[in-house]
Amino acid sequence: MDSFISFMEKRFLPVAAKVGNQRHLIAIRDAFVTTMPLMILGAFATLINNLPIPAYTNFMNSIFSKTVGKGAEKAYIWTKFGGNAWSGTFAILSVFIVFLVAYNLGKSYNINPLAAGVTALGSFFAVGGLAGMDSMGLFVALIVAIISTEILRRLLGNKHLVIKMPDGVPPAVAQSFAALLPSMITIAVFSLFATILLGFGVENIVTSFYKAVQEPFQGLANSYPSALLLAFITPLLWFFGLHGANMIEPFMQTINAPAITANLNAIKAGKAAPYIVNKPFFDSFVNLGGTGATLGLIIAIWLVGRKNKQYTIVGNLSAAPGIFNINEPLTFGLPIVLNPILFIPYIATPMVIVTIAYFATSTGLVPAATVMPPWVTPPIIGGVIATVSWQGGVLAAVNLVVSTLIYLPFIKIATTIALKEEAERDQAA
Numbered sequence: 369m370d371s372f373i374s375f376m377e378k379r380f381l382p383v384a385a386k387v388g389n390q391r392h393l394i395a396i397r398d399a400f401v402t403t404m405p406l407m408i409l410g411a412f413a414t415l416i417n418n419l420p421i422p423a424y425t426n427f428m429n430s431i432f433s434k435t436v437g438k439g440a441e442k443a444y445i446w447t448k449f450g451g452n453a454w455s456g457t458f459a460i461l462s463v464f465i466v467f468l469v470a471y472n473l474g475k476s477y478n479i480n481p482l483a484a485g486v487t488a489l490g491s492f493f494a495v496g497g498l499a500g501m502d503s504m505g506l507f508v509a510l511i512v513a514i515i516s517t518e519i520l521r522r523l524l525g526n527k528h529l530v531i532k533m534p535d536g537v538p539p540a541v542a543q544s545f546a547a548l549l550p551s552m553i554t555i556a557v558f559s560l561f562a563t564i565l566l567g568f569g570v571e572n573i574v575t576s577f578y579k580a581v582q583e584p585f586q587g588l589a590n591s592y593p594s595a596l597l598l599a600f601i602t603p604l605l606w607f608f609g610l611h612g613a614n615m616i617e618p619f620m621q622t623i624n625a626p627a628i629t630a631n632l633n634a635i636k637a638g639k640a641a642p643y644i645v646n647k648p649f650f651d652s653f654v655n656l657g658g659t660g661a662t663l664g665l666i667i668a669i670w671l672v673g674r675k676n677k678q679y680t681i682v683g684n685l686s687a688a689p690g691i692f693n694i695n696e697p698l699t700f701g702l703p704i705v706l707n708p709i710l711f712i713p714y715i716a717t718p719m720v721i722v723t724i725a726y727f728a729t730s731t732g733l734v735p736a737a738t739v740m741p742p743w744v745t746p747p748i749i750g751g752v753i754a755t756v757s758w759q760g761g762v763l764a765a766v767n768l769v770v771s772t773l774i775y776l777p778f779i780k781i782a783t784t785i786a787l788k789e790e791a792e793r794d795q796a797a
Contacts, residue, residue: 391476392514399468400621403461407625408740410457417450417636461625462505466492469513477521483547484517490551491516491558500574503625507581508574516554523550590627592726595645599718603660606699607706607714613659620647624740631738641736644729648737648754651693653725656747656768658695660704660714661721663747664771666690668779671772676783678702692744709785713778720774721767734759 432446467485474484492512497505523529529549532542562573570576598616605612627643634641657663669676669683679702686698704710728734737754745753751764 392473395469395472395476395514396510396621397617398472399465400617402468403464406457406464407461407628408742410454412739413450413453413457417447458502458625458629460501461503462492462497462509463489463501465506466497466509466513469510470517473514473517474521477517479521479524480543480547483543483551484520487520487547487551487554488513488516490555494555494558495562496572496574499572500578503629504578505574506625508577512558516558519554519557520547520550523553526550529553590623590643590645592723592730595649595722595726596719598645598650599654599722600715603714603718606659607704607711613655620650628738628740631736635738641738644726644736646737646740647743648740648750649725649729650722651743651745652737652741652747652750652754652760653764653767654718654722655693655743656721656764656771657690658693658698659718660695661717661767661771662686662695662698662704662714663690664717664768664773665698665704665710665713665775665779667768667772668775671779672776673779673783676779676786678786679779679782691746693747694744709778709782713775717771717774721770724767724770725763728763734763 428446429444432444434445435442436445436448437443467489470488471481471485474481477484492505492509495508495512497509497512499505500508524547531545531548565573598620602612602616605616623645624647627646628648631641631643631646654661657666666683666687669679673679673683682698682701686695686701689695689697699705702710704714707714725734729736735755735757737760739754739756741750741753747768748761748764751760751762752758754760
């Protein structure tokens, strides 16, 4: 085990650290973190409209009996709340993302972040973003945000393209004129690119890209191997002291929003939810107590590790935040980081319970996750909310029990070693 850790520290850790500090990935991660409240609101609002409980629907229809629209569009007025909230959240998600990614990236380059965000937004609409303002345009939004900011920062570095205003002009006005020509050129480049593709028969870049790349990618990311890989990578990175959840967040979010949207649309149409793997799936059934399902680790300490003073103290202190899926006190206090005894269960537990959760969902025993509760929602409750079913709570409870059972023998080994070391110290004294 020591040789493995030494090898990983030498070969893997430098590469992983470099990836984790990559400015483009950080910009994408921070953009999605900013939009998280909107995504949660949009999912909950749609849930209110589509709860699969006839008694609830009939009750709401009887209280708010007024209808709007005609023909197939006719609906009870109370359902418009969810529709309106959706229009202000998921329906314009790509618009938020293209601006925020460019804003964060511009800030990391020490150029005017507002100019970067506005330029990226204009560039996105120049290539057909109007047809993909929702999650359908997410991949194109990310690409446009990165490329437009890279073009803009290089143009801003050309003194011949910067219009300098005289002293005394307000800073906001001066910055706006400084970015005027670079922004115009950047948007023009994307407009020209879209025009050239139009000559080759590509009428809209966003919709064409979605059909050719994004939709197949979602299907690939929805597979069991991809779920297993995500369950493996995150704790592996954490084991070496790297924030695994933050590092894979950009990838997770690119499959998350489209998957939730597709699931909700399918359920609304009376069909089965097509996508199993998304963020609420991991938050509710895999990351029970945090990465590595460490709530099970705390329970295992209470059951068989009480004689291990260090583990007991840290476990007790970590229990309260662990209930809300915050496990940094446990990760660095126990520690889990570079702890050879806990390496196997910390990596294996998420892979085992993600397997249970995936096949429980794919076989129809548990509904697919369609609602994104806040990641700090306690286990079991999160499973109920994410799937809008009691089965989700049962699955989370089963996975919590399984995670505890996996950790038990390793905590017992750690306790035995700790007691032996304590006895040796006493004997030496």
